[in-house]
Amino acid sequence: MLRLPQIIRNFFLRFEGLFGVLFQSVSNFFGNIFGFFAQLFGFTNSGYFLESDEVQGIKEASAKQPIEKVQNNTAKIPTTNSRPPNAKLDDYYLNMARDVKKK
Structure with a gap:
């Protein structure tokens, strides 16, 4: 690589790294200011825009009848998922x- 293009690239x-560090601190400053006002006015509360459960028509889950679970009495046989042997590749290494x- 020629010396002059290398110097310019470096x-x-x-220069890009310097601006990244400077603008990061500036954006953190504004983020802290806006974060303070958001917390002050309650915008950080995740449920501030939701209506109450009665208005939305949401009912309690306990009002429903519990679902019956049917047990499966069949014995589970463990299976192994082994890879099929690659005879062609094995032969290659044995011959080698x-x-x-x-x-």
């Missing part, structure tokens, strides 16, 4: 090992 990388032994 300069712009450092034989060739190494011959030498």
